[in-house]
Amino acid sequence: MAFRFFGKSLLYALPLGVTFLDCVGYVARVDGISMQPALNPVPDEKDYVFLLRWGTHNSQVERGDIISLISPKDPAQKIIKRVVGLQGDVVSTLGYKHEIVRVPEGHCWVEGDHTGHSMDSNTFGPVALGLMSARAVAIVWPPERWRKLENELPRRRRPIQASKNTSNYYN
Amino acid sequence: MKVLSRLGSLVRYTVAYAAITHCTFEYIGDFVLLHTIASSSQPKPVPCVSFTQHLSLHLCKGPSMEPTLYSDNVLLTERLSKHWRTYQPGDIVIAVSPINAGQFICKRIVAVSGDQVLTQKPIPIEAEYSGSKEGAADKKKPVMIKDYVPRGYVWIEGDNKGNSSDSRYYGPIPVGLIRSRVLCRIWPISEVTGL
Numbered sequence: 001m002a003f004r005f006f007g008k009s010l011l012y013a014l015p016l017g018v019t020f021l022d023c024v025g026y027v028a029r030v031d032g033i034s035m036q037p038a039l040n041p042v043p044d045e046k047d048y049v050f051l052l053r054w055g056t057h058n059s060q061v062e063r064g065d066i067i068s069l070i071s072p073k074d075p076a077q078k079i080i081k082r083v084v085g086l087q088g089d090v091v092s093t094l095g096y097k098h099e100i101v102r103v104p105e106g107h108c109w110v111e112g113d114h115t116g117h118s119m120d121s122n123t124f125g126p127v128a129l130g131l132m133s134a135r136a137v138a139i140v141w142p143p144e145r146w147r148k149l150e151n152e153l154p155r156r157r158r159p160i161q162a163s164k165n166t167s168n169y170y171n
Numbered sequence: 172m173k174v175l176s177r178l179g180s181l182v183r184y185t186v187a188y189a190a191i192t193h194c195t196f197e198y199i200g201d202f203v204l205l206h207t208i209a210s211s212s213q214p215k216p217v218p219c220v221s222f223t224q225h226l227s228l229h230l231c232k233g234p235s236m237e238p239t240l241y242s243d244n245v246l247l248t249e250r251l252s253k254h255w256r257t258y259q260p261g262d263i264v265i266a267v268s269p270i271n272a273g274q275f276i277c278k279r280i281v282a283v284s285g286d287q288v289l290t291q292k293p294i295p296i297e298a299e300y301s302g303s304k305e306g307a308a309d310k311k312k313p314v315m316i317k318d319y320v321p322r323g324y325v326w327i328e329g330d331n332k333g334n335s336s337d338s339r340y341y342g343p344i345p346v347g348l349i350r351s352r353v354l355c356r357i358w359p360i361s362e363v364t365g366l
Contacts, residue, residue: 022197071347131345131348
């Protein structure tokens with residue numbers, strides 16, 4: 001009887017939980033040093049961030065947001081980076097094959113805060129916004145690191161020429 | 172009191188079924204409708220309803236798959252096989268458009284990473300800004316070169332070669348953009364075929 005009840009409640013709760021994680025957001029651990037100093041400032045301590053999925057399906061991002069996206073090199077891997085340029089912007093690159101790049105339509109330019117120790121758009125070029133899965137809004141663990149993640153972009157990494165029309169005019 | 176408890180159970184069942192539907196469509200497979208809004212000789216944007224995205228309308232580009240798929244066809248797609256098989260050339264897939272994240276495209280995979288494709292040489296932005304006019308015009312001339320599809324990317328093309336914006340226009344797309352693989356056409360009934 002108890003087993004049947006357990007099975008029934010699992011059948012009920014599992015889809016609800018998965019839907020909640022898919023639609024609202026979830027907590028994920030940040031690996032690696034690519035986002036220092038904003039995330040993982042001490043190499044041995046891993047930060048846990050809350051990734052908000054609510055409202056990100058229509059790809060409303062701004063420069064300076066920290067987003068989580070599927071790696072364009074390996075679809076099984078997720079990476080967390082900061083948006084530097086949106087579509088239409090002209091950004092100066094750091095070691096990419098072209099010195100300046102205009103971000104194509106529907107793409108964005110992402111970079112890790114730890115310049116030189118990050119696998120980002122300077123390696124693989126602009127990424128399609130469709131790869132974005134969530135936006136990081138806060139560090140939730142460890143408790144002494146609890147804070148909201150601010151939308152900030154260092155002045156030296158601002159786009160050379162910012163596009164005025166960053167929203168999609170198709171819809 | 173009775174009305175309230177009835178209402179409560181109704182809400183509970185609605186939420187539960189919405190969640191089950193979401194999980195099925197998100198992880199197992201879904202139905203995709205290819206649909207035209209205006210009939211015209213010009214390639215018009217075609218909305219394609221994917222029930223996974225909370226029943227919202229999405230735009231699919233033109234009649235790009237025409238000899239195989241027509242507008243108003245309903246396709247059955249699946250999302251399970253990506254866990255044990257890689258995408259092969261010849262698969263028809265639904266992907267998020269790389270030039271507009273709110274739009275879905277339905278194309279055929281032509282080449283996977285490591286294959287060689289004929290592609291247009293990208294125009295560097297320096298050419299746009301260079302001072303001399305004739306030099307810039309010379310650099311802007313399209314040059315066809317053979318290139319390999321990079322790791323983690325696929326090359327997609329529509330079956331309607333003359334009327335499709337695909338990898339020949341925006342280059343290879345990352346595998347992460349692919350949502351699902353088309354299994355068969357289920358509507359119209361007379362044309363039920365595996366693809």
